[in-house]
């Protein structure tokens with residue numbers, strides 16, 4: 001699914017994350033998939049979490065193990081406390097520990113406000129916000145138990161919350177999604193403040209329009225694509241690798257002093273592009 005603007009270049013330093021163990025939730029497709037692959041390419045062992053679609057998850061595992069690192073697919077619904085606890089226990093048992101959590105699993109259930117059901121509201125909050133809370137909490141327990149291992153990383157652990165430009169851009173017809181991402185921002189900043197003294201770095205990535213199945217409607221047809229590009233000053237739709245490479249850098253000691261920040265990776269979508277000609 002690479003853009004007509006050109007495929008992303010593979011410029012990853014291959015030993016950057018050597019010896020680190022990463023868990024990526026929702027890693028069987030889209031941004032999660034690209035991030036899991038990039039972490040493996042950069043030398044980490046990777047757990048590929050998924051909730052449905054074991055075949056895709058196994059393909060991601062194969063792609064990662066081809067780099068000579070370990071990978072395994074774990075099924076768990078991130079919004080289910082017992083399943084998250086069991087997933088983390090299994091990771092510690094089978095991989096020894098966790099150094100990097102990419103809390104990525106997320107979904108949209110779009111509807112105009114008065115049409116939105118409580119079930120649509122709740123499901124999106126459960127997966128996008130509660131899911132990140134549960135995974136971050138369980139990962140943090142292991143980071144605290146193990147502490148800093150200087151040969152591996154300067155930090156005791158790194159949490160990357162996958163947020164969205166919609167943690168700051170309101171979005172008609174998507175109140176559940178925008179509210180969940182606004183929640184992710186404040187959760188991330190609060191955790192960052194609370195955990196920094198323990199040498200745990202919590203940050204977020206705010207992707208803009210990245211070409212994945214979640215927003216197929218926005219890029220599939222020429223008209224939709226044209227409308228979308230009007231919102232992107234850099235004039236290209238993002239590739240999953242744009243997010244994946246940011247996640248690799250953020251998880252690495254290259255960014256050891258980055259704490260409690262959201263990095264927007266959005267081709268300028270958060271720059272109020274309407275004001276380039278108006279206002």
Ligand code: BGC
Nearest residue numbers: 164165166208209214215218
């Ligand atoms: C949403 C996409 C959307 C993008 C930019 C993302 O968080 O999941 O559907 O295209 O934000 O609006």
